Amino acid sequence: xxxxxxxxxxxxxxxxxxxxxxxxxxxxxxxxxxxxxxxxxxxxxxxxxxxxxxxxxxxxxxxxxxxxxxxxxxxxxxxxxxxxxxxxxxxxxxxxxxxxxxxxxxxxxxxxxxxxxxxxxxxxxxxxxxxxxxxxxxxxxxxxxxxxxxxxxxxxxxxxxxxxxxxxxxxxxxxxxxxxxxxxxxxxxxxxxxxxxxxxxxxxxxxxxxxxxxxxxxxxxxxxxxxxxxxxxxxxxxxxxxxxxxxxxxxxxxxxxxxxxxxxxxxxxxxxxxxxxxxxxxxxxxxxxxxxxxxxxxxx
Amino acid sequence: xxxxxxxxxxxxxxxxxxxxxxxxxxxxxxxxxxxxxxxxxxxxxxxxxxxxxxxxxxxxxxxxxxxxxxxxxxxxxxxxxxxxxxxxxxxxxxxxxxxxxxxxxxxxxxxxxxxxxxxxxxxxxxxxxxxxxxxxxxxxxxxxxxxxxxxxxxxxxxxxxxxxxxxxxxxxxxxxxxxxxxxxxxxxxxxxxxxxxxxxxxxxxxxxxxxxxxxxxxxxxxxxxxxxxxxxxxxxxxxxxxxxxxxxxxxxxxxxxxxxxxxxxxxxxxxxxxxxxxxxxxxxxxxxxxxxxxxxxxxxxxxxxxxxxxxxxxxxxxxxxxxxxxxx
Numbered sequence: 001x002x003x004x005x006x007x008x009x010x011x012x013x014x015x016x017x018x019x020x021x022x023x024x025x026x027x028x029x030x031x032x033x034x035x036x037x038x039x040x041x042x043x044x045x046x047x048x049x050x051x052x053x054x055x056x057x058x059x060x061x062x063x064x065x066x067x068x069x070x071x072x073x074x075x076x077x078x079x080x081x082x083x084x085x086x087x088x089x090x091x092x093x094x095x096x097x098x099x100x101x102x103x104x105x106x107x108x109x110x111x112x113x114x115x116x117x118x119x120x121x122x123x124x125x126x127x128x129x130x131x132x133x134x135x136x137x138x139x140x141x142x143x144x145x146x147x148x149x150x151x152x153x154x155x156x157x158x159x160x161x162x163x164x165x166x167x168x169x170x171x172x173x174x175x176x177x178x179x180x181x182x183x184x185x186x187x188x189x190x191x192x193x194x195x196x197x198x199x200x201x202x203x204x205x206x207x208x209x210x211x212x213x214x215x216x217x218x219x220x221x222x223x224x225x226x227x228x229x230x231x232x233x234x235x236x237x238x239x240x241x242x243x244x245x246x247x248x249x250x251x252x253x254x255x256x257x258x259x260x261x262x263x264x265x266x267x268x269x270x271x272x273x274x275x276x277x278x279x280x281x282x283x284x285x286x287x288x289x290x291x292x293x294x295x296x297x298x299x300x
Numbered sequence: 301x302x303x304x305x306x307x308x309x310x311x312x313x314x315x316x317x318x319x320x321x322x323x324x325x326x327x328x329x330x331x332x333x334x335x336x337x338x339x340x341x342x343x344x345x346x347x348x349x350x351x352x353x354x355x356x357x358x359x360x361x362x363x364x365x366x367x368x369x370x371x372x373x374x375x376x377x378x379x380x381x382x383x384x385x386x387x388x389x390x391x392x393x394x395x396x397x398x399x400x401x402x403x404x405x406x407x408x409x410x411x412x413x414x415x416x417x418x419x420x421x422x423x424x425x426x427x428x429x430x431x432x433x434x435x436x437x438x439x440x441x442x443x444x445x446x447x448x449x450x451x452x453x454x455x456x457x458x459x460x461x462x463x464x465x466x467x468x469x470x471x472x473x474x475x476x477x478x479x480x481x482x483x484x485x486x487x488x489x490x491x492x493x494x495x496x497x498x499x500x501x502x503x504x505x506x507x508x509x510x511x512x513x514x515x516x517x518x519x520x521x522x523x524x525x526x527x528x529x530x531x532x533x534x535x536x537x538x539x540x541x542x543x544x545x546x547x548x549x550x551x552x553x554x555x556x557x558x559x560x561x562x563x564x565x566x567x568x569x570x571x572x573x574x575x576x577x578x579x580x581x582x583x584x585x586x587x588x589x590x591x592x593x594x595x596x597x598x599x600x601x602x603x604x605x606x607x608x609x610x611x612x613x614x615x616x617x618x619x620x621x622x623x624x625x626x627x628x
Contacts, residue, residue, distance in 0.1 A: 143603075143605075147569050151588050258453070
């Protein structure tokens with residue numbers, strides 16, 4: 001890292017004279033210093049606002065088709081042009097943001113829930129047969145070619161926005177489970193846990209009061225990065241035709257449609273891709289910023 | 301160390317058992333069950349109960365599931381991965397026909413990824429916070445955030461469509477250009493034209509992760525005491541970096557290479573699709589689309605086995621390249 005600037009008196013007071021600065025405040029102070037992370041946070045806020053206020057921002061309803069104005073180039077009326085069905089590309093992006101952000105959030109949530117549970121149990125009973133079974137299972141799921149596994153599972157379930165989120169979450173938890181297990185195993189051996197055990201704390205209390213809280217930082221960071229990846233997976237699934245069925249708008253599907261008219265209307269495929277990139281980039285920036293802010297020791 | 305390796309090897313059989321059962325179970329959970337799949341291979345049976353019963357017996361669908369699983373596993377182990385209903389040929393043949401195309405593309409991608417990522421990672425670590433470092437870091441972030449199918453599409457739009465036919469948008473070769481008619485150089489040039497954009501797309505995606513990994517690993521090593529010692533001895537910066545730091549920085553990179561084997565096999569599902577590259581990625585998507593479950597099961601199993609082997613190899617190599625680690 002760059003050498004820290006010499007703190008002003010005010011900052012010294014902040015740091016020195018208020019030793020009981022709440023943890024979240026310290027995290028925010030460190031997070032703010034990371035320009036990329038702040039940029040990511042701003043972008044994400046705008047994207048979520050876009051998804052929430054989609055009906056206001058979109059100039060066309062979700063299921064709109066007007067062949068009379070197909071493949072129009074970008075203009076004041078249609079900032080990103082129109083596609084082969086005469087749909088305003090900007091409106092498609094606005095509606096699509098709902099799909100992407102929902103899928104990202106829920107899929108990452110499922111992966112974190114399952115991964116933390118499995119990893120927590122395996123670590124808690126570290127070395128037991130339960131640990132061995134759970135870890136073999138996690139390794140087994142993890143050893144399949146990931147994206148192929150994803151389309152295979154999506155193809156055998158009743159396809160909907162909900163099942164797709166679920167499938168992405170249920171296929172991507174193993175790496176987190178292994179991470180959490182490792183953490184739990186190492187925290188269990190730490191002195192403060194030993195002390196608590198010596199004072200007669202029950203296993204359950206040790207787990208909930210001492211071990212799990214110390215994994216939260218890693219889990220939050222992983223969850224943030226996972227939202228970005230889940231958005232990429234959904235886009236890839238939709239691109240290949242395995243995405244959520246209509247009427248759900250999807251950036252990935254719109255890029256696939258844009259490929260059909262790439263020669264006549266480049267804007268149809270280009271702009272949704274820019275939004276996917278921007279969204280994933282923002283989640284990665286925020287995730288990296290959180291990693292450095294939550295635990296300065298926790299470097300990549 | 302021996303105990304570690306033995307324990308590591310003992311993990312493999314249960315892992316293979318779970319993986320094979322999960323691969324097999326796809327058949328069971330497929331919509332309509334296995335019968336539907338058999339019928340799709342032999343549609344007339346759908347309207348002929350007697351023929352359906354014959355097929356059930358022929359394929360052993362009345363047997364208990366563990367028996368069916370054991371039979372499938374036995375066949376797979378002896379090299380019989382079943383038949384592709386869609387292509388009407390053995391699964392192994394269907395895979396073998398497409399494998400060279402995927403190997404070729406993935407091999408070239410792998411070569412360029414490592415060729416660029418390792419020097420770039422080392423350079424950006426040595427010149428941390430230089431302009432080159434910032435550019436490489438920015439590019440890394442972009443590389444991981446851009447969906448590969450979009451990168452491919454944009455390359456087709458920006459390069460192929462503006463190249464006046466020089467760079468093709470899809471496919472693998474102009475088969476009119478052969479060794480006999482045009483000679484070696486013409487053939488190589490032709491194949492390279494087709495390979496350019498898929499390679500660029502895949503390298504863009506894989507470069508970012510590896511470069512950052514090498515960079516961080518090198519930064520860690522440069523902080524070590526033995527590097528300070530080497531500098532204190534008065535060794536030139538060149539020797540310090542290339543003799544002492546470089547080799548140690550590459551050790552963690554071994555970990556990242558565990559996926560190479562499975563990557564060479566399963567290829568890139570999405571990128572092959574974008575460029576209509578007739579490899580295993582495309583085959584696997586066709587298999588899913590056509591409900592060709594024997595192929596799907598084979599893909600899942602072989603992919604998983606290769607990744608298990610890759611992980612095992614990396615763990616074994618690690619024991620030898622990094623003597624600092626104590627294995628109990």
